[in-house]
Amino acid sequence: MKFTEEHEWLKVEGDILVVGITEHASTQLGDVVFVELPDVGREVEKGEEIVVIESVKAASDILAPLDGEIVEVNEAIADNPALVNEDPLGAGWFFKMKVADLSVIDGFMDADAYNDFTG
């Protein structure tokens, strides 16, 4: 599993990248009450705001970590946003995307580097 500076985690499953938010991010956000997911099939660019999360505190965005195509979204968190807090690294995943070259994820932080990053 790799981590971005925007507090997303990235996991490779076959030729697909699974994306969610980190435990640190879910704690900082507080109780999540609403998630708006992108449409399946959407072509996204790195840095594009593609998910809206509303917590009891505020609204925030999740950015596309890489260029690619959204191939699946986690409808379960749209129905039950609390999953994002309960299991951010598992059942609370956000979307799966197809990217041109999966090897580029090696450039992101590993768990140790991310822990240092969040200090």
Next chain:
Amino acid sequence: MSDLHRTPLYDLHLELGAKMVPFAGYEMPVQYPLGVMNEHLHCRAQAGLFDVSHMGQVILRGANAGAALEGLIPQNVLGLKEGRQRYGFFTNDQGGILDDLMFANRGDHLFLVVNAANKEADLAHLRAHIDGVEEITDRALLALQGPAAEAALKAIAPALPDMVFMDVATVASDFGELWVSRSGYTGEDGFEISVAADQSVAFAKALLAQEAVEAIGLGARDSLRLEAGLCLHGNDIDPTTTPVEAALVWGIQKTRRTGGERAGGFPGADIILDQIANGASRTRVGLRPEGRAPMRAHTMIFASEDATDPIGEVTSGAFGPTLEAPMSMAYVDRDLAATGTTLFGEVRGKRMPVQVVDLPFVPNTFKR
């Protein structure tokens, strides 16, 4: 946060694991480890303890204090019986609301509680018009709210008398003299308790030691008061909103209205009394957005999906943990304010339907 004030309970908040944030010049707990959602639900299910010591506690003494206060607020002060409290608001010459407050008749004096953010301005305003204004700085203020509040307070202050909503009493206790009112700002039955600062930590700990009581932060305080349809000064009411626009006419007693015994005589009376008779062009309403997305403050409200000009604006909006749905308060044109009207709020460039609903969102449980 070094230039911020701290309440007498500051160290206790840290001990309880609170996340502290700056609020109205104070370092205050926004949430504890329980989290905003669970704190909110706990308060409605059992009892929540809030530190509201940042709010201003003010005493007005002197035979003319009541009459002088009536010169600043459109409430019936002179008719308030001893042992009773009332909601009020300071108005300005434009009829706007400078601050809202609670005032109580405690026999030989009036006791006022004003908002933290406006405390200094309120004191200056009071002192400019009334002699014998005394700010209380050696007492903490706590709110204990929820269905288990009475039992929890009685357990550590057995002398607590029978009280109904908006009663006030002085209660002798192991923690010194408590100035208790049966009121609060959550929509729940409960109490606000003024306690000597040097007894306040022991008092709070004795409450928190009880199974039913949890500490509640500002985050849940906001969602609780919004579900209860209560205004937050600075958001939902301010110097540019009149009590009529704010749908607070219920808070202006008949004695102060046109035809009343002591009609007018407060700042902005002409404007406010005219609006009571003829209505105001906009009014505060409750809105229920469809779906789960909260519509937060400053969301613009439109009459239709394609209308160009907004007809209103959200002043408070959040997800209601008890309501299990988003809720907002907004000011809208009076012609579009009828319950059941469908309007549209623009969120992230999209027009989302909302329904005008009656306030409160969650019924109150005050002990009448």
